[in-house]
Amino acid sequence: MASLVLTITLSLLLLAPPTFAFNCSKPPIYVDIHKRAVHDSSEFQYGSFIGVGTPAQNHSLWPSLTQNHTSFAASAYCRNSSLKGCEDGTGGFFVKSDSTSFQENDNFKSLDNSRFTGSSSFGQDTLRLYTHYFETDGASQTLVENSTIEIAEKGSIAPGIVGMGLSSTLLQSLVSKDIIAGRTYSLYIGQGFDRAGGAVNGSNTFGGFDAGRFTEPVHAYKMKESNTSPFTVRVKDITITSPDGRNVSLLDKSVFQNTDAGPFDAQLTTDQYPLSLPFSVTENFKRQLNARPDPENRFGDDSLQLPAPFAGSMTIVLDDGFSVTLPGEVLSNASNISPVQNRARNDSRPFYLSTAFLTQVYLMADFDSYTFFLAPAVQKNNIVMPTTFCPKSIPRPYVWPKQSAWVRNGLIGAVIGGVFGGIGIGIVGFCFWAAWVRRRAERREEDEERARKRAKMEQFEVEEGVGTTEFEGPPKRGARRGWRFWRR
Ligand SMILES: *[C@@H]1O[C@H](CO)[C@@H](O)[C@H](O)[C@H]1NC(C)=O
């Protein structure tokens, strides 16, 4: 009900004339995240499929929600780097002398407090954003010419990064070159990399979101521009559910005597894998699960280790009620490593809900209205549906067509579209409203249908995806019109 009210309120607000006209007919750019061959390395590496230079040098870039520059490893990066497995972990190497389109820019002043230990250079070159839906097909590319790139000479982090911070130069280029609708971006980081130990791949959508990658409820938050990660949320509770279904809150003073654990602000980041929680919450986590620091810190990120595999889960509850559950396989991986970092009492760094959290969550960012949205990520059997994310609108997931002939035949869309063309906005609002209410009523039915479909789809992950995108996509005409309506 709350979301209903929010929807109405926001849609009324959006009726106000936009101060700037966005062209929300522009399709988004979808760039997937998985393991692939990269330039000058024999190892397949996990990241966003982005090339640089002419001819193309292909890379796998890790998305960062804080760094503003898109960066590449210089060929000499590993000669003086403390990055573990550096030669096969940079996301590729950029040889600038091999690119005919590269132009050095010595006077460029970095927008970042760089983590490349004082040693990086800047220039302009062509970025190539590859869209690659199916392994069997070739990729298509979007060229972003004269993009600002950072070339990392030395440092201790993996240097191949898509910078999606508040002042992202890539997003800015895409907008100023009129390639996407606005400063919007969505991310599912996936879990097909070694630390997460999973198989599910991720995606970036520039100027859009993947409507097949998340479900309701969609939660809205204001960005906190003063934080390094503007994606800041308030955590109100963290509970551990034991295998027998019992819940213990790590903030519960009747369970953890003398604890001063309470609600706290945390920044979303992909710059590290483990969560960094307040000292007292971390202590309670250790007590509840007998977790301990690994004395050798073998994995280099201070993750706590559990004494044995744990079949329970951990649920993080945000102050608006959005709760995200880290399942057992995330809470203790095959080496019993947990996704929670040890923390000293005097540590004053921010608290982070980091990559481990984002393996379960779809993030949608609107840098034009400084708003972001979080929703449960659909991890398996998703159907890729890149959809324009018009600034100042609320992203909605694709809802599977159901029994209803209205929805199946796209008639809701047709009605809205038709009315929108002819009559006044009030009637459009009513139709949209009626359609929405109907859709909501159908949702329970849909859930059952979805469960039935799931079993079947498990066997046809890719093939079924192709067919469904083509034959059962959202009522295209209607959705587009509906979308325009939302924008106003
Ligand atoms: C909006 O973008 C679409 C797709 O790129 C284009 O065909 C159309 O001409 C644009 N409209 C305006 C008003 O710029």
Ligand SMILES: *[C@@H]1O[C@H](CO)[C@@H](O)[C@H](O)[C@H]1NC(C)=O
């Ligand atoms: C993820 O991408 C890899 C290619 O790197 C592919 O082999 C694999 O099947 C994909 N996983 C899923 C679950 O689609």
Ligand SMILES: *[C@@H]1O[C@H](CO)[C@@H](O)[C@H](O)[C@H]1NC(C)=O
């Ligand atoms: C490597 O880094 C160390 C410490 O920053 C420095 O003393 C040394 O000169 C560097 N070596 C090269 C080859 O850059």
Ligand SMILES: *[C@@H]1O[C@H](CO)[C@@H](O)[C@H](O)[C@H]1NC(C)=O
């Ligand atoms: C990116 O730019 C924003 C300002 O737009 C700044 O607050 C943030 O600190 C920058 N990121 C880094 C890593 O310095």
Ligand SMILES: *[C@@H]1O[C@H](CO)[C@@H](O)[C@H](O)[C@H]1NC(C)=O
């Ligand atoms: C880079 O990727 C594109 C798209 O798949 C491909 O056409 C091109 O051949 C690749 N370049 C190299 C050097 O592998």
Ligand SMILES: *[C@@H]1O[C@H](CO)[C@@H](O)[C@H](O)[C@H]1NC(C)=O
């Ligand atoms: C390329 O980008 C730089 C820095 O943003 C700018 O100064 C220059 O004018 C651009 N060149 C062209 C040809 O657009």
Ligand SMILES: *[C@@H]1O[C@H](CO)[C@@H](O)[C@H](O)[C@H]1NC(C)=O
């Ligand atoms: C568990 O996590 C550690 C720490 O990053 C990683 O090195 C290891 O590969 C993971 N193990 C499995 C089986 O996923």
Ligand SMILES: *[C@@H]1O[C@H](CO)[C@@H](O)[C@H](O)[C@H]1NC(C)=O
């Ligand atoms: C424990 O917490 C989970 C996650 O919030 C919830 O789904 C479940 O109903 C709770 N169980 C009990 C017994 O309260």
Ligand SMILES: *[C@@H]1O[C@H](CO)[C@@H](O)[C@H](O)[C@H]1NC(C)=O
């Ligand atoms: C925290 O305290 C430890 C000793 O207890 C000290 O070694 C460390 O430098 C301190 N860290 C900070 C950030 O003050």
